[in-house]
Amino acid sequence: MFIAEYGGMKLTMSNRKVYEELCRLIGNDFVLAQEQMKDHTTFRIGGPADVFVIPQKKEDVASVLNYCKSREVPYFIMGNGSNLLVSDKGFRGVIVQIFKNMQECSVCGEIITAQAGILLSNLAAQAKDSSLTGLEFASGIPGTLGGAVTMNAGAYGGEMKNVLRKVNVMDRDGNITEMDAEDLRLGYRTSLIKEKDWIVLSAELKLKKGDRKAIEETMQGLKEKRVSKQPLQYPSAGSTFKRPEGYFAGKLIQDAGLRGKKIGGAQVSEKHCGFVINAGGATAEDVRLLMKYVQDTVWDQFQVRLEPEVKFLGEF
Numbered sequence: 001m002f003i004a005e006y007g008g009m010k011l012t013m014s015n016r017k018v019y020e021e022l023c024r025l026i027g028n029d030f031v032l033a034q035e036q037m038k039d040h041t042t043f044r045i046g047g048p049a050d051v052f053v054i055p056q057k058k059e060d061v062a063s064v065l066n067y068c069k070s071r072e073v074p075y076f077i078m079g080n081g082s083n084l085l086v087s088d089k090g091f092r093g094v095i096v097q098i099f100k101n102m103q104e105c106s107v108c109g110e111i112i113t114a115q116a117g118i119l120l121s122n123l124a125a126q127a128k129d130s131s132l133t134g135l136e137f138a139s140g141i142p143g144t145l146g147g148a149v150t151m152n153a154g155a156y157g158g159e160m161k162n163v164l165r166k167v168n169v170m171d172r173d174g175n176i177t178e179m180d181a182e183d184l185r186l187g188y189r190t191s192l193i194k195e196k197d198w199i200v201l202s203a204e205l206k207l208k209k210g211d212r213k214a215i216e217e218t219m220q221g222l223k224e225k226r227v228s229k230q231p232l233q234y235p236s237a238g239s240t241f242k243r244p245e246g247y248f249a250g251k252l253i254q255d256a257g258l259r260g261k262k263i264g265g266a267q268v269s270e271k272h273c274g275f276v277i278n279a280g281g282a283t284a285e286d287v288r289l290l291m292k293y294v295q296d297t298v299w300d301q302f303q304v305r306l307e308p309e310v311k312f313l314g315e316f
Contacts, residue, residue, distance in 0.1 A: 015050045018073055018094065022053060025067060026060045030101070037086040037313075040078070040097065042142055044235040045284050046086025047314070049095040056101045058201045062174035064096055069172070076313060077199050079144035080119065083151075083237050087314025088284045098146055098199070107132070110207050111165070116146030116200040120153070123205075128219060133210030134163045136218045140226045142238060146200035150193045152186040156222055161186035165206040169198040176201065189242055189309065231269040234277035240291060241274065241306040249306055250274030256297045263290040276310075288316055 015033070022031045031053050037046030055061045068075040074093030078084060102117035107130045114123055124139035137158025141148060149167055152160050164181040171177070185192040193200060226232065241249040253259070253273040261268045265282030268290065269275040276290055295306045 018071070019051050022051060022064065022067065022094070025063050026053070026055060030054045030056060030060070035095070037081070037090060037095070040095075041081035041084050041086055041237075042235060043081075043085055043237050043278055043282075043287070045088075045278060045282060045287065046084075047088050047090030047284075049091040049093070051094045053094060053096045054101050055096060055098065058168075058170065058176065061096065061098065061170060061199065061201070062176075064094065065170075065172060066174050068094055078313075079117065079147040080142070082142040082144075083147065083310055085237060085284055085287055085310050085312050087312075087316055089315050091314045098201075099144060102201075110209060112205045112207060113202065114145055114205075115202045116144060116149075118145050119143070120145060120148050124219065127205075127207055128212060128215045131210055131212040131215065132207035133215050134158075134207040135205065136215060136222065139219045140223055145203055149184075149200045149203050150191055150198075151189050152191050153189075156225070159186070163205045163207060164203060166204040167193070168201045168203070169193055170201055171196070171198055229272055231271045231275050231277050234269070234279060236269075236275050236277045237310045239274050239309050240276040241294075242309045244304050244306060247302075247304055248274070252298050252302055252304055252306070253294055256294075256301050258294055258297060261290065261293070263293065266290040268294065284314075284316070288312070 019031060019033050033051060034048040035052035036048050038044050053064050055064060075096060076091060077096050080099050099117040102115040105114040105118055105126055110132060112127060120138040120141045120143055123145055124135045127135040137156045141153050141155055143153060148160050149164060166178055166180055168176060168178050243249055250273040253268060258268050259273050260270045264286030265278060265280050266286035267277050267279040269277050276287055291308060298304055298306050
């Protein structure tokens with residue numbers, strides 16, 4: 001098979017064509033070849049994606065989706081990779097990252113409108129700076145607004161459904177629809193957006209006027225809780241497993257005697273057993289095997305099935 005060099009990386013003929021056509025479609029500055037996914041995930045794990053696209057606007061997203069669909073090219077939409085485990089072999093297809101180039105945000109009274117790529121931590125900071133309360137819980141969540149809306153992210157008693165007002169979503173045909181939050185069936189780590197496999201482009205949040213100092217103190221208090229309880233010094237994807245009904249995943253894992261359990265460079269955190277961390281040089285396969293070991297052990301001891309909160313991408 002013919003192989004070409006692009007920036008020192010190798011592309012097959014078919015991938016070279018996809019790369020070149022997407023460059024023509026949205027611009028050379030926004031399309032990368034053979035991009036290492038370990039540089040785009042909080043796990044710091046993952047092989048190369050054939051083509052990596054960083055759209056600037058919703059029209060770019062629609063153009064890339066339509067191109068991939070018309071040519072039957074596999075693609076995946078991601079944010080900042082905070083809940084993603086990418087195969088060591090990478091991804092054969094196109095990654096579309098809605099993140100750094102789609103972070104516009106505006107505040108009007110008690111309403112914040114933002115593009116899907118903005119980090120929740122940045123959004124919470126802007127709310128604080130505008131003396132708006134209600135988003136403090138999100139100040140330490142590492143994901144983007146798009147991912148948070150899709151999964152109804154929550155922490156410390158708060159959830160996105162409590163502040164979400166409207167969302168602009170794109171279906172896989174490139175059609176854009178504005179939806180009210182009450183129509184999104186927002187539940188624990190789920191939503192209609194997730195069920196329908198839609199893409200969040202932007203969202204509108206309704207907050208309340210508050211005292212900036214009190215908001216800042218709340219955020220600082222939550223930060224201190226996270227620092228004291230979570231292994232933030234290690235790469236991870238946050239909570240590895242969803243909370244089973246009636247249980248806490250971390251407590252089950254701890255009670256199963258798995259604190260500190262290692263496979264390769266992957267480890268059950270000694271600080272918080274709900275986190276599988278990259279303790280140094282972990283591969284995706286290390287993490288997969290450790291997660292399976294944890295699931296099997298918890299099932300054998302407690303007959304509780306742990307469901308991953310982490311998404312797997314690529315060949316495992």
